[in-house]
Amino acid sequence: MRSTTEQTVQPCPQCGTEIRTDRRFTTWCSACDWNVDPVEPDERPGRVERMRRGIAHRYGERLLAEMTGGESRRPRRDVAGVLACTVALCVHGVTVALLLAGVLLVTLGWGGALPVLGAFLLGLAWLLRPRFGRLPDDAPVLHRADAPRLFALIDEVAACAPTSGVHAVAVTAEVNASVSTYGIGQRRLLTLGLGLWEITAPQERVALLGHELGHFAHGDTRHGVIIANALHSLNSWRYLVAPIRNPSGLEVILNALYLLPFLAVQGVMMLLDQLTLRAAQRAEYLADASSATAASTEAAVALQDRLLVYGSAETFLLRESNARQVRDRAKRDEPEQGLWDRLAAYVESIPESEYERRRRVGALRGHSVDSTHPPTHLRRACLLAGPAEPAAVRVDAEAVAAITAELADARRVVARRVLRG
Template structure:
């Protein structure tokens, strides 16, 4: 129940229906959708992004229908996946060819300008090289000895997926979570954002782990080191050869020189998108089914709702940081840091149901325009609800929750201090 200071009552200016809402959030009308999306459409995206959104829309509608009818299995021999890997290897082959050619020009080309060209090719190959992620040095990193109960929970969820082990957990202040490989040995790092972890219930956290680990069980080709690095290299190419806007006389000539390489890079990028976007979106839906199996359908759906209000949680963290910058004071900051995550959880818990509903409707208007590699959250939620409900395979009991909270205590305080320091 909203307090008198929080509640507003007014007629809808469009249809006249009485609107009761929380003054902390957007005022809108559930009867006619007046002001359901006050931000409106974003600025017009570039050509490549428009193409990605068209693909995402096309694949998203088909996948939702398939998932609602029954979970599709990934084909043993996915032709699109094989072609995508072949193209990605060609992209890496160009980088290798530049590195080898540049080295030969530097070593064998003395006496002319060839070493300069060779050095340029080596620098370009270095810029485009495949990169292996590293353990972060700006966030607390936990290993099995540091957090045995947390890793035990992760192992239980990984067995449900099923997939391999997580080797390290990086704790951040973000309202997000992810799993990705790091190092040459491609071990797995779980990045756990406290901004999301702290606003979810225990079973929702199990569902969150199930979703992230589920990517590795359902053939998400974009998570693979070959295709991920090829897309990164293509982005670097696009940055280097994109025509200059509002060119001068000399820049017109440079743009003419860039035109063919730019079209080639744009074409390869669009083709790789064409071959991998469907698999990426399908992997998201299938990862959601893993989330439901691990934590229960109810928990997975609740997690979708928390994701809908992620930007509200981010706004709270930013507001807390700005407030401490204005007020200052070491004692004040320390006190604020100690209960930061509790205040964040209390804020999210106080968000009324009509704000969740507004965000679902606004998400439906945006469709696939927010993130082309992920189906819209409201569709993922609807897909979970359309399937027969499943119970939790992994249960986070009170003892486990308390133990994990104790293992994260130092990281919670360290990151809270970082937030309030700005």
């Protein structure tokens, strides 16, 4: 049970109901929702992000109804997906055209300004080139020989998706986890954020692995090589032709010249979003289903609840880092073994009232925070709508201890980096 040692009691100023809450968190009323969401957004989203959120809102409830209404949960290729790939290939075609034009101008320019123009086009093509990812150089990376028990668990969970495991695991301090690929051969990488791993129970960790590996199984198109790189190229174009803010006289002319290219890039980005956002949200629901299959519905729902307080975990790590900065510098090289235990204890002390408040805030805000993921309350509802899944993969105390030992060096390295800022 979560600690309530810092509980306060006061009447609700709106309806008079007695409020019992933890002084470390927002005081709110569960009876009338007074002060349930007191924080205003830090900044207003741009046009593209507003459009994404609008699309996500339109699809949200409808997609939940489809996922809970007996529709097949297998990944599918629809017309929108085919069109998205076609648009993405056209974007890459522009990059190839720039490359070929640059080569021709440099090799056949016969002096003058043409080779200079060709060199410019080659530089532009290089900037827009597809990226195949690489292993991070700022985080510990584990391979199968470094952590055989962890990789065995990953393989066991992957089989439930079903898919194959990963080739490497990168360990960071993030309160998050993700999967990606690296290299021309598109080898698989799991990025494991200790900020999330350390605050979850063993079965919740299985659920986390099930969700991330589910993205490989269910074909999330926005993370595929073709579309992901097209979005990268479009973002680069958008940066290059974005209007200059507070322009001078000459810059006004440049803005006028940039206007049509900027609108064209913006339009293609919006089209790709329109074609892929629904599939991206569907992929999240399917990944949640893989999570429940591997770890059980109960563990998958518990993981969703943990994700509600990721902001509190991030704040705790920032406080720890700031506190370390003001301590005696002579002690900065001492290993900080207890950071992750302190984080886990702090998250465990968060009262149930704060989890409930976050759930209600998520329902109020909907897709206004993240347009690429369905709101947590909808994902939670989807998991609870079907029959309860038993756990296909269970981890015992021996496995937990073995995996903890394999992560020990990475835990020390990452903790030291967190505390050193």
